[in-house]
Amino acid sequence: MPELPEVECVRRTLAPHVMGRRLAGVEVSLAKVARPSPQALSQGVAGRLVTGHRRHGKLLSLELEGGALLAVHLRMTGQLVPAAARPEAKHIHAQVRFADDGPSIWFRDVRQFGWLGYFADQAELAAGPLAGIGPDALGLPPADLARLLAPKAGRIKAALLDQRVVAGVGNIYADECLHRAGIHPEARPRDLSQAQLERLGRELNLTLAEAIARGGSSVSNFVDADGRPGTFQETHRAYKRTGQPCPACGEGICRIVVAGRSTHFCPACQKP
């Protein structure tokens, strides 16, 4: 968290705050959040217009005049908040400033895992944070997901969380789409049918699209770039619902650990 839907919501709400504005620099108060360094980040972006915005998996990037990019990874608790949202003063590690002296964008991150980076062009981004990353999960044809998963010998949940297989799925949406597809999180993709894997692909697409429509899941401190939380957590069927009834059959939701991650599933709907 934030995962693909939350990053997508940040992208969409951030756009009106930054598009067409000229950057002045980035003031960094915690050096490790700046890549490759606070100086290189600030000098790299300074003077450039923001001309576009993209997302690949959980990585957000602003396209700058001349082909350079300002990329942001929110990791666990990162937030991008415009000054208008009156962010809490604590845990703000960087301020993205604009030449028009208008409102800055603040980078806030309680756990300090997230980062902002300057990349000279798409190739540098592709060779860096996007190296080895699989196709974006949003809109991925179910047959493609099935083909990517089919040869995997490990647990299906581990494969979904592996960004090299498919980009953007984290713990919440892995549990949610496995529940909707009726697949046990410890199942091995290799042992599943083509039909089961394609159903998973369809459910993943539906889950991500619904989550985006509801502004994402706010399970810890997630807010979009307008400071607003999402509501998709209200419709979670498995994630963090240990002991509560499965919405499909009424059985109690179970919690186990898979791939080192807390995992929630219905023992009746998701038989091994």
Place this chain on the structure above:
DNA sequence: GAATACCTGAGC
């Protein structure tokens, strides 16, 4: 492919 490190705050 699994364990560990990185972090801080929430909840016991």
Place this chain on the structure above:
DNA sequence: GCTCAGGTATTC
């Protein structure tokens, strides 16, 4: 005061 939360790089 302890455990847990979890995305990803690193290390076994």
